[in-house]
Amino acid sequence: MFFQPIFLISKHPIEWETCLEVVASYLEAHAIQLHHMTTTTACLEVVTLGYPNEQADWRAIASMLEQDFMTAMSIIVGKPEFEVSSWERQQQIIQIAQGNHQAILHFEQVIVDSMGLMINSEAISHLLQPLRKQLTPEHRETIRAICATNLNLSKAAKHLYVHRNTLNYRIEKLLQVTGVDVRTFYGAMMLYATINLTH
DSSP, X not given: OEEEEEEEEESSOOOHHHHXXXXXXXXXXXXEEEEEOSSSEEEEEEEESSOOOSOOOHHHHHHXXXXXXXXXXXXXXXXXBSSTTTHHHHXXXXXXXXXXXXXXXXXXXXXXXXXXXXXXXXXXXXXXXXXXXHOOHHHHHHHHHHHHXXXXXXXXXXXXXXXXXXXXXXXXXXXXXXXXXXXXXXXXXXXXXXXXXXX
């Protein structure tokens, strides 16, 4: 069995037991347990018989919850583990994710985004600042879309609502300006770190 914590954060207090029923209707799970945390934050522990390879449509779930409870909702999808009540350890992820206002966050995204705090050392910041100044809003949008779709350019183009050829053109322009290829893992990570510098 696998246990996956799902953290729900509501802008306003809501009835979490009713919320559980809505979420359960979307998920194929062996069991779901609700752990109260506060009036605006709760954790669901989703139990599946196998590793949850099929990703639930968390955006649709968040949208449904927002409609049903008339409040803004964020969902943090924790890491599936063998360990019962892994949510106790993983609930630290809520503190790490503070300030990130995306509706849906996955465990690995929270960790990578928090690594941005570590790269904001003076030395790294000094190296990346010239690169950061070269990036236009279009460059930033392109980098975010490519990273958000796991370097899948077809999905990134759909995400951006542009033709694949348009995305290829944007990537070539980005490469000419920065000398960094966003299509590679290290290139994408470096550019992602650059756009997330705080100083």
